[in-house]
Amino acid sequence: MKKTIMPLAWGVSAALAVILIFSGFDLLERNRFRESLKTHTIDELSRVRARLEMEINANLYLTRGLIVFVSINPGLEQEEFRRFSQELLRHKNYIRNIGLAPGNILSYLYPLKGNEKAIGLDYAANKKQWPAVKMAIESRKTVVAGPVRLVQGGEAFICRTPIYVASASPDENQDTYWGLASIVVDKDRLFQATGLTHPDAEIKMAIRGKDGLGAEGEIIEGDLSLFQQDPVLLDVNLPEGSWQLAGIPPNGWQAASPYLIWLWSCGGALSLLLGLGLFAWLKKQLEYQERIEASRTRAIEAREILAQKESFLKAIFANIPDIIFVKDAKDLSFIQCNRAAEELLGVPNQELIGKNEYHFRSKQEAEIAAKQDRFVLEGGETLDIPLKAIRTKDRGGRKLHTKKIPILDREDAPKYLLEISHDITERIKAEEQLATHLHYEKAMLNCTIKLFEDNLTGAVEQLASSLGASRVLIYKNIDTPEVGLCARLSHKVSTLELSPFNDADILDQFCYDTSLPRWREELQQERFIFGHAEDFPDEEKEALEADISSLLAAPIFVENQWWGFIRFDDTSFGIQYNSDISNFIKIASYAIGHYLYQKKIKRKLFERDERLSLIMETTLEGVWDWDVSTNEFYASAPLKKLCNIEKGDALSIDEWMSRVHPDHISELMETIDQNLKKSELFTADYLFQLPDESYQWQNIKAKALLDDDNTPFRMIASIKDISKEKKKELFLRKQSLVDELTQLYNRRYFDKRIKKEIARFQQKETPLSLLVIDIDHFKKFNDNYGHKQGDDVLAVLGRIIKENIREEDFGCRYGGEEFAVIMGNADHATACRVAERLRSCVERETFSPDPDQAHLIINATISIGISQCSSTDTASSLFKGADKALYQAKQLGRNRVVSLAATN
Numbered sequence: 001m002k003k004t005i006m007p008l009a010w011g012v013s014a015a016l017a018v019i020l021i022f023s024g025f026d027l028l029e030r031n032r033f034r035e036s037l038k039t040h041t042i043d044e045l046s047r048v049r050a051r052l053e054m055e056i057n058a059n060l061y062l063t064r065g066l067i068v069f070v071s072i073n074p075g076l077e078q079e080e081f082r083r084f085s086q087e088l089l090r091h092k093n094y095i096r097n098i099g100l101a102p103g104n105i106l107s108y109l110y111p112l113k114g115n116e117k118a119i120g121l122d123y124a125a126n127k128k129q130w131p132a133v134k135m136a137i138e139s140r141k142t143v144v145a146g147p148v149r150l151v152q153g154g155e156a157f158i159c160r161t162p163i164y165v166a167s168a169s170p171d172e173n174q175d176t177y178w179g180l181a182s183i184v185v186d187k188d189r190l191f192q193a194t195g196l197t198h199p200d201a202e203i204k205m206a207i208r209g210k211d212g213l214g215a216e217g218e219i220i221e222g223d224l225s226l227f228q229q230d231p232v233l234l235d236v237n238l239p240e241g242s243w244q245l246a247g248i249p250p251n252g253w254q255a256a257s258p259y260l261i262w263l264w265s266c267g268g269a270l271s272l273l274l275g276l277g278l279f280a281w282l283k284k285q286l287e288y289q290e291r292i293e294a295s296r297t298r299a300i301e302a303r304e305i306l307a308q309k310e311s312f313l314k315a316i317f318a319n320i321p322d323i324i325f326v327k328d329a330k331d332l333s334f335i336q337c338n339r340a341a342e343e344l345l346g347v348p349n350q351e352l353i354g355k356n357e358y359h360f361r362s363k364q365e366a367e368i369a370a371k372q373d374r375f376v377l378e379g380g381e382t383l384d385i386p387l388k389a390i391r392t393k394d395r396g397g398r399k400l401h402t403k404k405i406p407i408l409d410r411e412d413a414p415k416y417l418l419e420i421s422h423d424i425t426e427r428i429k430a431e432e433q434l435a436t437h438l439h440y441e442k443a444m445l446n447c448t449i450k451l452f453e454d455n456l457t458g459a460v461e462q463l464a465s466s467l468g469a470s471r472v473l474i475y476k477n478i479d480t481p482e483v484g485l486c487a488r489l490s491h492k493v494s495t496l497e498l499s500p501f502n503d504a505d506i507l508d509q510f511c512y513d514t515s516l517p518r519w520r521e522e523l524q525q526e527r528f529i530f531g532h533a534e535d536f537p538d539e540e541k542e543a544l545e546a547d548i549s550s551l552l553a554a555p556i557f558v559e560n561q562w563w564g565f566i567r568f569d570d571t572s573f574g575i576q577y578n579s580d581i582s583n584f585i586k587i588a589s590y591a592i593g594h595y596l597y598q599k600k601i602k603r604k605l606f607e608r609d610e611r612l613s614l615i616m617e618t619t620l621e622g623v624w625d626w627d628v629s630t631n632e633f634y635a636s637a638p639l640k641k642l643c644n645i646e647k648g649d650a651l652s653i654d655e656w657m658s659r660v661h662p663d664h665i666s667e668l669m670e671t672i673d674q675n676l677k678k679s680e681l682f683t684a685d686y687l688f689q690l691p692d693e694s695y696q697w698q699n700i701k702a703k704a705l706l707d708d709d710n711t712p713f714r715m716i717a718s719i720k721d722i723s724k725e726k727k728k729e730l731f732l733r734k735q736s737l738v739d740e741l742t743q744l745y746n747r748r749y750f751d752k753r754i755k756k757e758i759a760r761f762q763q764k765e766t767p768l769s770l771l772v773i774d775i776d777h778f779k780k781f782n783d784n785y786g787h788k789q790g791d792d793v794l795a796v797l798g799r800i801i802k803e804n805i806r807e808e809d810f811g812c813r814y815g816g817e818e819f820a821v822i823m824g825n826a827d828h829a830t831a832c833r834v835a836e837r838l839r840s841c842v843e844r845e846t847f848s849p850d851p852d853q854a855h856l857i858i859n860a861t862i863s864i865g866i867s868q869c870s871s872t873d874t875a876s877s878l879f880k881g882a883d884k885a886l887y888q889a890k891q892l893g894r895n896r897v898v899s900l901a902a903t904n
Contacts, residue, residue, distance in 0.1 A: 028289060032292065032293075032296075034253060035296070036296065037249045037253065038232060039296070039300050040202070040203070040249070041203050041231075041232045041247045041248060041249055042232050042234075042247075043300070043303050043304070043307065044201070044202050044203045044205075044247065045203065045205065045232055045234050045245055045247040046234065046304070046307070047195065047307050047311070048194055048195050048196050048205065048245065049234045049235075049236050049245055050307070050308075050311055051193070051194035051195060051311065052190075052194050052196070052236050052243075052245075053236060053237060054311070054315065055094075055190060055193065055194060056144070056159075056236075056238060056239075059095070059159055059183055059185060060142055060159070060161075060239055062088050062089075062095075062098075062183065063142060063159060063161045063181055063183060064161075065088060066084070066085075066088065066098070066100070066181050067161060067163050067181055069084055070100065070163050070165070070178065070179075070181070071163070071164075071165045071166070071178075074165050074178060076108075078108065081100065081108045081110065082110055082112075085098050085110035086110065089110070090343070094185060094186045094189030094190045094193055095183055095184065095185055095186070096150070096154075096156055096184040096185065096186050097109060097110060097111060097115055097183075097184045098110050098181075098182070098183050098184070099118070099181070099182045099183075099184075100163075100179060100180070100181055100182075101121075101123060101179050101180040101181075101182065102178060102179035103179055104122065104123040104124050104133065104179060104180060105120065105121070105122050105123070105179075106118055106119060106120065106121040106122075106123070106182075107119065107120070123180065129145075129158075132145035132158070132160060132211065133160055133180060135240070136160040136161060136162050136180065136240075137162045137177065137180070139240055140162055140164070141161070141162075141239050141240045142159055142160065142161040142238075142239035142240060143159070143160050143161075143212065143239070143240045143241075144157055144158070144159050144211075144212050144238045144239065144240070144241065145157065145158045145159075145160065145211050145212070146158050146187070146210070146211065147187045147210065147220060150184075154186060154187070154188060155186075155187040155188070156184045156185055156186050156187055157184070157185045157187060157190070158182055158183070158184055158185075159182065159183045159184075159185065159239075160180055160181070160182045161180070161181045161182075162177060162179075162180055162181075163177075163178040163179050163180065163181055164176060164177055164178060165178045187220075187221070191207075191221055196221060197221060202250065203247045203248065203249060203250060204222075204223075204226060204247065204248050204249070204250055205222055205226075205245065205246065205247045206219065206221060206222025206223055206224065206226040206227065206231075206245075206246045206247075207219075207220045207221050207222060207236070207243050207244065207245050207246070208220055208224070208227065208243065208244050208246075209236075209241070209242060209243035209244050211241070212238045212240055212241020212242060212243070213241060214235065214241060214242040214243065214244050215233075215244045217243070217244075220243065222246070226246050226247075226248060227246050229248050229252065229253070230248075230253060231246035231247055231248045232246070232247045232248070233245065233246055234247075319338075319339065320338055320340065321340055322340060322420055322421065322422050322423075323337075323338070323340045323341045323344050323400070323419075323420070323421040323422070323423065324337060324338045324340070324341055324418070324419070324420050324421075325337050325341055325418075325419040326416055326417070326418055326419075327356075327373065327416065327417040327419065328416065328417075329377050329406075329407075329414040329415050329416055329417055331356065332356050332357070332370060332373050332374075332417070333353075333354055333355060333356045334352045334353055334354070334355055334356065335353060335354075335416070336349070336353070337349055337352055340423075343394075343395070344392055344395070344398070344421075344423075345360050345392065345393065346392060346393035346394045346395075347360065347393075356370075357369045357370060360393075361390065362391075365390065365391075372385070372404060373404065373417055373419075376404045376405070376406050376417060377406055377414040377417060379406075380406050380408065380412075380414065381406070382403055382404065382405045382406075383403070383404040384402075384403050385400075385401070385402040385403070385404070386401055387399060387400075387401065387424075388400045388401070388402045388421070397425075398423055398425050399423075399424050399425045399428050400421040400422065400423055400424065400425075401421065401422045401424050402419065402420070402421040402422075403419070403420050403421075404417060404418070404419050405417070405418040405419075405420070406418075443462055443463070443465075443466035443584065444584055444587055444588065444591075446462045447459045447462040447463060447466075447588055447591060448591055450462060451591055451592070451594075451595040456592075456595065456708060456709070459591075459592070459595075460472050460474070463566075463568070463588055464568070466584070467568055467571045467581070467585075468571055469568040469569060469570060469571045470548075470569050470570035470571075471548075471568075471569040471570065472566065472567065472568055472569070473566070473567040473569070474556075474564065474565075474566050474567075474592075475564045475565050475566075475567065476563065476564040476709075476711065518540070519540075519553070523553065523555040523562065523565050524555070524562045526555055526557070527555075528552060528553065528554055528582075528585075529551070529552070529553040530550075530551065530552040530553070531550070531551065532549060532550050532551075533548045533549055533550065533551060536551075548569040548570050549570050550569070550570055550571060551567060551568070551569055552567070552568045552571060552585070553565050553566070553567040553568075554566055554567075554585045554586065554588075554589045555589060556589050556592055556593045556596070557589075557590075557593045558593045558596045558597045558600065559597055559600075563593060563596060565589075566585075566588070566589055566592065568585075599707060599708055603705070603707055603713060622635075622636055622638045622639035622642060622698075622718065622719030622720070623635075623636040623638075623639065623716075623717070623718050623719070624636065624639055624651075624653075624656065624716075624717050624719070625714065625715075625716050625717075626653055626714065626715045626716075626717075627713070627714055628676065628704075628712050628713055628714060628715060629713050631653065633650070633651060633652050633653045633656070635650075635651040635656070638719075639651070639656075639719055642688070642690065642691075642696075642719075643655065643656060643659060643691075644691040657669070659688055659689045660686050660687070660688060660689075661686060661687035661688070661689065661695060663687070664686040664687055665686075667684075667686075668684055668686050668700075671684045672702070672715070675702065675703075675704055675715075676704045676712040676715065677704070677710075677712065678704060678706075679703070679704060679705065679706045680703065681701060681702070681703045682701075682702060682703070683699060683700065683701045683702075684699070684700050685697060685698070685699050685700075685722065685726065686698060686700070696721060696723055697721070697722050697723045697725075697726035697727075698719055698720065698721060698722060699719070699720045699722045700717050700718070700719055700720075701717065701718050701720070702715055702716065702717030702718075703715065703716055703717075736748075737749035739798070739812075739813040741791060741794055741795055741798070741813075742794055742795060742797065742798025742799075742801075742813045742819075743798055743799075743802065744798045744801060744802065744811045744812055744813045744819070745810055745811065745812040745813070746812065746813060747812070747813070747814055747815055749810075749812060750810075750812040750814060750820055750822070751875070753810055753812075753822055754770070754822055754875045754878070754879070755875050757822055757824050758869060758873065758874065758875060758878065760824070761824075761869050762871065766824065766825045767825060767826055767827045767828075767868065767869070768822075768823070768824055768825075768826070768868070768869035768878075769823040769826045769827070769828065769830070769831035769866060769867070769868055769869070770820065770821070770822060770823070770866070770867050770869070770878050770879065770881075770882045771820060771821040771823065771831065771834070771835050771838075771864055771865070771866055771882065772814070772818065772819075772820050772864070772865045772866075772867075772879070772882040772883050772885070772886045773797075773801075773818065773819040773820065773821070773838070773862050773863070773864050773886075774817060774818050774819075774862065774863050774886055774890070775793065775794075775797065775817040775860060775861075775862055776860070776861045776862060776863055776890075776894040776895060777894075778790065778793070778816075778817040778860075781793065781849075781860070784849075785849035786849075789847070789849040790817075792847065793847060793860055794813075794817065796845060796847070797819065797842060797860075797862070798811070798813065798819075800838060800841045800842055800845065801819060801821065801838060803841075804834070804837050804838050804841055805821055805823075805834055805838075806823070806826070806834065808824060808825065809821055809822065809823045809824070809826070809834070810822040820879075820882075821834070821838075827868075828866075828868055828899060828901050831866050831868070831899070832866060832897060832899055835864045835866055835897045836897050838862070838864065839861075839862055839864055839895065839896070839897055842860060842861060842862045843859065843861055843895065844859075845859070845860065846858070846859055847859070847860060861894060861895035862895070863886055863889040863890050863894045863895065863896060863897075863898075864886065864889065864896075864897045864898070865882045865883060865884065865885030865886030865887070865888070865889055865898055865899075865900070866882060866885055866897065866898070866899040866900060866901075867879075867881030867882035867884075867885060867899075867900045867901075868881075868899075868900070868901050881900045882900065884900060885898045885899060885900040886898070
């Protein structure tokens with residue numbers, strides 16, 4: 001019985017011992033599994049904390065960069081802030097905006113779109129935000145506030161950092177508070193980027209510590225009850241304060257180890273073994289447990305090191321400025337990219353993975369890229385593409401320097417394709433700008449050389465060619481109040497050939513004081529006028545007088561005075577020009593102004609030489625020099641004496657002209673005006689009133705001086721007394737104007753006199769009559785009796801006309817047997833009375849046409865036509881009227897007087 005009981009006791013004891021041992025193993029497994037869960041939770045939570053602190057520190061570095069920028073540029077412009085902020089936020093897609101508040105007033109904000117209402121916010125007057133702002137100012141550190149709910153939706157953290165700038169006084173060492181820098185970080189994007197809210201997270205997590213209050217702060221994200229479930233707690237350090245992270249396994253701490261079922265199955269089986277087997281198994285189990293603990297410790301250490309390295313490499317990979325893609329060698333699909341690549345394509349990394357080039361580029365671009373990829377993978381060598389042009393979704397056209405590198409496995413088979421691209425768009429732009437700069441430097445040099453060679457046309461051609469202008473206009477200012485215009489010298493340019501200046505273009509004028517007041521003000525202030533033609537006001541469009549698409553005008557100054565301006569039409573760069581073009585145009589306008597100044601100096605020397613030369617060439621009885629642009633008038637002493645002007649007094653051009661005889665002044669002024677446009681010596685004769693009110697015949701010899709653009713600037717003249725010569729000339733002229741046979745004025749005098757009488761009639765409105773006389777049947781008389789007897793009749797008729805017309809009338813032989821009488825200040829009745837007297841005298845006169853037949857006596861008769869001058873008559877129409885009346889007199893039987901007025 002004892003033997004039976006003993007083995008049974010040992011067996012039972014062994015079984016109970018095994019059960020007790022496995023109960024201990026159960027407890028160890030549960031502790032091990034819990035420690036494993038805790039270790040994994042700590043590992044995951046540490047990774048999230050590291051990412052949060054890394055991103056927060058990255059924002060802190062951004063803020064420090066902004067603070068340094070503001071410290072250097074405390075009076076920065078909005079455009080400088082925009083460009084700087086754009087560069088700072090290039091790879092920070094979870095930052096909503098960045099702002100500066102000088103004097104605690106939000107004045108700078110990027111991006112501005114969608115945040116316009118925030119501009120002008122006074123933090124000191126905002127009760128909700130002032131405590132956090134005040135804390136940042138007092139602590140002089142970055143304060144992370146929030147999360148706060150934004151007006152435009154979502155929640156965000158606000159990182160505020162006070163900015164202190166160095167004192168402007170060298171005696172003061174204390175910094176001065178400038179204002180506040182704030183960065184608004186989107187909460188959801190930040191937590192998602194760091195894995196806190198990632199849907200595939202391996203643990204449950206929550207975070208608290210609103211406004212950096214740590215464990216005492218309110219819940220920020222996650223379930224608040226998680227903090228009551230014995231979580232793993234880690235502090236996230238902030239620049240001022242902290243957050244507290246909590247994490248538990250996804251199924252809580254009560255989850256059972258998957259090894260327990262196996263453990264108890266083995267325990268039940270092993271409980272039947274003998275004590276020695278149990279002892280041996282127990283010893284091995286203890287050794288195994290020790291190895292597990294050691295392995296777990298090493299695994300935890302390895303995971304921490306791996307996590308740190310992985311986080312570091314991912315941060316480096318994500319922030320490399322070059323564009324990096326990793327493709328699968330089999331189907332050329334994307335498997336990874338960095339942030340620069342995401343920004344280039346405009347899609348996040350998650351959407352990129354598994355897709356290929358055809359999803360993001362045109363078919364043609366995708367086919368070219370695929371062909372290049374296959375070439376690299378098949379050849380196993382790096383492909384260098386110096387220039388690759390692509391068009392992106394958000395950033396437009398970009399130019400890249402790309403390298404495609406095959407990544408091989410251990411068997412040298414292609415596994416991945418690494419594509420690294422460097423954006424060289426800005427570098428190419430800089431090279432193009434440098435080329436443009438050199439282009440304009442060369443053009444300016446050529447322009448200067450042309451001006452040095454005294455070739456203004458060539459210089460303007462260089463300007464037009466360099467700017468791609470379809471036309472260049474140079475406007476010269478004229479300050480004469482009555483004119484109020486700019487004389488325009490135009491230089492027209494075609495696409496194939498540049499045409500030279502055209503003298504006819506000088507007559508073109510451009511009104512600035514009535515149509516373009518803005519232009520005058522802008523150009524006098526040394527500012528440009530530029531833009532598209534359609535953008536100009538209607539009144540300016542009308543004044544432009546040209547069908548143009550774009551225009552640029554730059555002022556020209558001579559001796560610090562606004563001389564005019566140069567205008568470029570339809571330039572190749574439109575209205576958008578860079579600093580190179582702007583400086584080029586300024587230098588060009590300055591060079592032209594200096595050229596004009598030099599020409600002015602040369603012109604003055606030329607004037608002096610011309611004046612002395614003319615004085616030497618002409619008689620010194622009288623000399624004057626007239627400055628056309630300033631109206632200054634120089635008169636020699638003899639000329640002043642003729643005008644009764646004292647030697648020390650000035651004589652003006654108007655006073656000199658006022659002494660010219662009224663009959664000659666208009667003709668003399670017209671002659672001077674016509675010769676202002678020429679550079680030739682001209683002469684004219686006129687009557688000049690002397691101090692005793694008598695008139696003297698004078699001769700003027702004058703010459704106009706023109707500058708290079710054919711604009712008159714001076715006229716020099718000499719005066720000579722030609723009274724004696726004029727008397728002889730008038731006598732000879734009178735002889736040339738009198739018909740020798742009839743002693744009446746001839747046809748040439750009639751044509752000249754009738755025009756003057758009509759002009760006097762139109763001026764003084766005194767009546768004017770014209771008689772046209774014709775000898776009846778005079779041709780038959782000549783045929784019957786010969787021309788000698790006909791001449792006798794003509795001579796007798798001339799004598800009768802001279803004896804019977806009034807003293808102020810002019811009798812003329814118009815031609816052949818036709819005569820005319822010009823009767824100034826004679827009405828219709830007076831003209832008819834004189835005409836009838838002439839007709840009757842001729843009718844009573846007898847002639848003996850044949851000397852051999854003295855008894856043969858005949859009579860001759862005349863027909864007379866009369867016309868009265870009207871306000872619309874010319875010399876031709878007045879004569880035609882009288883001739884028409886003469887024709888009617890002949891139709892009515894001849895030997896009669898017919899008046900056109902009476903007939904009408």
